[in-house]
Amino acid sequence: MLISMLERKELVEEIMYWKEKRNAVLLAHNYQLPEIQDIADVLGDSLHLARATTEVDADVIVFCGVHFMAETSAILNPNKKVLLPDINAGCSLADSITVEQLREWKKEHPNATVVSYVNTSADVKAESDYCCTSSNAVEVVNAIPEDQEILFLPDMFLGSFVQRQTGRENMHIWMGECHVHAGIEPQHIDTVTNNHPNADLLVHPECGCSTSMIYLSGEGELPEEKTHILSTGRMLDYSKQSSANEFIVATETGIIHQMQKQNPDKSFYAANPEAVCPFMKMITLEKVLQSLKEDTHVISVPKDTAEKARTAIDRMVAIG
Structure with missing residues (x-):
């Protein structure tokens, strides 16, 4: 459902009010919707979020990610309340x-x-x-x-x-x-590299194209110095530190929002624009607010x- 800029602003203000009232912290994965990324207290990949979840000073953790991430947070924080705004946010992997x-x-x-x-x-x-x-x-x-x-x-x-x-x-x-990463295939890389021959290629190792990219790079058919197999967190670091101005990004497209935000003068192209995880996109501002107000949905793991x-x-x- 599309909402106006005014409605979004009001939602964010109400989320901030309830976050303070509950002494809550918002953790979000790099693949979340842009508006979720923009309000997160901590934004990162799975390893960064796992580390951060043990360091936050809060009574409530609202995890804007998928179910296994919220479970991990609950395991690491048995004395804190961990909320997942949409209980159906799963993971095909x-x-x-x-x-x-x-x-x-x-x-x-x-x-x-x-x-x-x-x-x-x-x-x-x-x-x-x-x-x-x-x-x-x-x-x-x-x-x-x-x-x-x-x-x-x-x-x-x-x-x-x-x-x-x-x-x-x-x-x-x-x-x-x-299924999202597997759907990024060598033909997608061929098309986008032909359109942007000077771009650095950033490939997540979960991608269906990763094996062929390593092989082609080793054979000299892709420039080795421009082909990088990286986690999402390292993709963000590389795009900030690199002197390159163009990047082809072979992972879930949500990360491009943060890349562009951190590097407004650089250009980023999705290897496959359809590489969108429907589970990651389930969490909305409305659901975050409801989660804070109503404790939906509490994630717990049996003690043993x-x-x-x-x-x-x-x-x-x-x-x-």
Whole structure:
């Protein structure tokens, strides 16, 4: 539903009033709607938000992201109220593996160390030895002894990237994917690079094109100095620090709002303009306000599950 500038201003003012009244903090992921990003107290990728959630001084955390992120926040903050403004904000990647499937996989590899991408349910994290994000997945795997067998889940593109970067031959990868990132394909890159031949190419390792981009860069068919496989947080850092003026961005399009905001004199092009996560876009200003006023929706994790998952999450936060 479209709202006028006046209505938006009034909504934001009311959100700020209720945020102060509740002693609440707003955390938002880089893929959220622009108006949500603009009112966030903390904005970042999964690793940054996981670290920030343990440092905020508030009674209430309103998590503007998706369900697994709010679960992670609840696990790290058992004495704080964690709210998710839309309970239906899920994740196709997190849904690509269940705890039952992981338990069966572990039976096939009883001595393996389990590394789970943070895009997983609390139940899956509780069955894992380490969590990771795209920011520190390579560092997490490198922290495990080289002769130790690893089960990496659930994203096959990130897993393949990590395996290439670490050279780990004893690493098994779950065949899951984020449907949004998987939908960014080599032909999309071909089209946009032809239109903007001088642009730097920033590719998220979850993308369906990441494998071919690394190969083509190594073969010299893409300029190696202009092709960068980066997490969302590192994309933001790179675009600020780089002397380049044009960037092709191969990840969920929501990040471009922040990139443009931080770099008003630079140009950013979505590798695939249709790479939009419907779950990330579910949270609106109206829902944030309702969440603050009515405690919708409180996210909690059973104590035994939370305690098991906490170990894997703490290891993630400490590495990289």
